[in-house]
Amino acid sequence: MNTAYHIPVLLKPSVDALVTNPNGVYVDVTFGGGGHSREILSRLGPQGKLYSFDKDQHAVQNATAINDDRFTLINHNFRYIKSFISQLEPEGVDGVLGDLGISSFQIDHNDRGFAHRADGPLDMRMDQQSGKTAAEILKKYSEKELLHVFNNYGEIKNAYKLVKTIKAYNGPLNTVDEFKQCIDICIPKGEPAKYLSQVFQALRIEVNQEMKDLQTLLLDSEHLIKAEGKLVLISYHSLEDRLVKNYLNSGNLDGKKQTDMYGWSSQPFDCKPSKAITPNDEELQLNKRSRSAKMRIGVRKS
Numbered sequence: 060m061n062t063a064y065h066i067p068v069l070l071k072p073s074v075d076a077l078v079t080n081p082n083g084v085y086v087d088v089t090f091g092g093g094g095h096s097r098e099i100l101s102r103l104g105p106q107g108k109l110y111s112f113d114k115d116q117h118a119v120q121n122a123t124a125i126n127d128d129r130f131t132l133i134n135h136n137f138r139y140i141k142s143f144i145s146q147l148e149p150e151g152v153d154g155v156l157g158d159l160g161i162s163s164f165q166i167d168h169n170d171r172g173f174a175h176r177a178d179g180p181l182d183m184r185m186d187q188q189s190g191k192t193a194a195e196i197l198k199k200y201s202e203k204e205l206l207h208v209f210n211n212y213g214e215i216k217n218a219y220k221l222v223k224t225i226k227a228y229n230g231p232l233n234t235v236d237e238f239k240q241c242i243d244i245c246i247p248k249g250e251p252a253k254y255l256s257q258v259f260q261a262l263r264i265e266v267n268q269e270m271k272d273l274q275t276l277l278l279d280s281e282h283l284i285k286a287e288g289k290l291v292l293i294s295y296h297s298l299e300d301r302l303v304k305n306y307l308n309s310g311n312l313d314g315k316k317q318t319d320m321y322g323w324s325s326q327p328f329d330c331k332p333s334k335a336i337t338p339n340d341e342e343l344q345l346n347k348r349s350r351s352a353k354m355r356i357g358v359r360k361s
């Protein structure tokens with residue numbers, strides 16, 4: 060396993076929940092270093108199959124070491140899961156796993172611009188071949204658009220001051236350090252790291268359209284997963300977890316349960332267990348980055 064790239068989080072509990080049929084078909088929508096994918100393959104028999112997505116060209120290089128006929132790597136955004144998987148597996152799949160967010164490799168490589176602690180280009184794209192970089196967003200977005208990003212994705216208390224400061228700035232905004240210099244007067248004295256983490260998280264979510272991709276994944280999974288199949292999602296911040304929880308508990312992204320004229324619920328999944336699963340003390344000791352992880356499991360209704 061390539062733990063230098065990324066240490067997989069909740070590895071055993073997630074794959075235990077996911078793989079119930081050794082000859083089934085599974086999808087890992089976030090391949091990364093391939094930790095979860097390798098574990099899934101180790102549980103599959105000769106007829107089993109695994110499709111793994113990742114939109115990062117570096118992550119995809121990890122797949123070259125997996126020499127296994129049962130495995131297919133799809134170098135695309137998981138937003139397109141329905142068009143790929145409905146073609147490849149028209150009968151549906153037995154389970155879908157998503158370990159959301161970014162990998163340790165992405166955070167630790169300063170040339171990707173994800174971390175506020177080290178200088179580098181203000182990029183933040185997981186797929187470096189498409190989309191706007193964080194620097195382009197700061198330049199091109201209106202005050203109103205930036206306010207939406209920082210309010211909604213970072214829950215930043217002084218978002219208005221932050222946006223006004225960015226828009227009034229005349230200096231260059233192409234690197235992490237230039238951005239930090241620009242917003243220095245907005246950073247609260249007591250908790251600068253916490254504030255910067257929230258600002259960088261908000262930008263990263265917008266750059267990668269993370270909430271939109273997750274919404275699409277949730278809504279499309281119900282059409283791909285067979286009865287009794289599993290949707291297993293590991294999230295790392297409250298916005299993602301709230302969305303997953305709302306959807307699994309109601310069948311709607313806003314969490315409002317709907318029933319038809321006979322009182323039947325249209326909810327496609329049962330959320331089992333009802334509470335999120337988190338890493339145990341042993342895992343927290345071994346891997347500090349697992350501390351914010353929350354896993355939820357949906358079982359597709361018949």
Ligand SMILES: C[S@@+](CC[C@H](N)C(=O)[O-])C[C@H]1O[C@@H](n2cnc3c(N)ncnc32)[C@H](O)[C@@H]1O
Nearest residue numbers: 067089091092093094095113114115136137158
């Ligand atoms: C937390 S890492 C997954 C780590 C992996 N489970 C492992 O054990 O190594 C998330 C990965 O998902 C990828 N990713 C995130 N959002 C994606 C999307 N919408 N489409 C495809 N890949 C995505 C990222 O590029 C990253 O490599």
